[in-house]
Amino acid sequence: MDNEKSEIRKMILQKRKLLQAKEMKEYSEIICSRLKENTAFSRANIVFAYVDTKNEVSTSKLLQDSINQGKTVCLPLSIEDSMELKFYRVFDLDKDLKKGNYGIFEPVPNPERLVLQEKAELIIVPGVAFDLSLNRIGYGKGYYDSFLAKAPESMLKIALAYDFQLLESIPTGDNDIKMDMIITEKRIITHPYPNDPKD
Secondary structure, eight states: OHHHHHHHHHHHHHHHHTOOHHHHHHHHHHHHHHHHHOHHHHHOSEEEOOOOOTTOOOOHHHHHHHHHTTOEEEEEEEETTTTEEEEEEOSOTTTSEEEOGGGOEEEOOOGGGEEOGGGOSEEEEOOSEEETTSOEEOOSSOHHHHHHHTSOTTSEEEEEOOGGGEESOOOOOTTOOOOSEEEOSSOEEOSOOTTOTTO
16 A cells, blocks of 8 residues: 555646746635635634645645734644644745755744634644545655544544645545545535545
């Protein structure tokens, strides 16, 4: 299964790498607009999200708009020793972030801005590939699987992805966590595929 995941990861990352800046901007705007129109997102006060990297769906405008609207926006800091994520509230995307592990912009750790995961109403989850049964393949480090396994059931898990990242099915393991919603520029998946044998 790990080999199959690796092959899918390699294929999707290559496709994403080839995305033109114009396409990425256009698709990201559509995807983020769909998210903003979602009732659960518009009502959420405390939102956990991520800073995009390497041609991921761009979240920068979404994050800034959410901050401007008064939402508590929290971004992840990866702790390599324990392979865990800690989320810190961010007020200013220019001043509160620095390039951290894996070359990704992360919040400058401030104990007073640490927000515990049980406080989150909604989390926007990055990933490489997804399927119609709401399964996810990440980057292989396990940070998000570990984090989501401990998250409260009430926390809504939403993935933003380009439509080519959404496959009919992907291999899954016991530690893999399903999303509650996947939003692409073409469609929104909100429930498991009817023929999912695991449900």
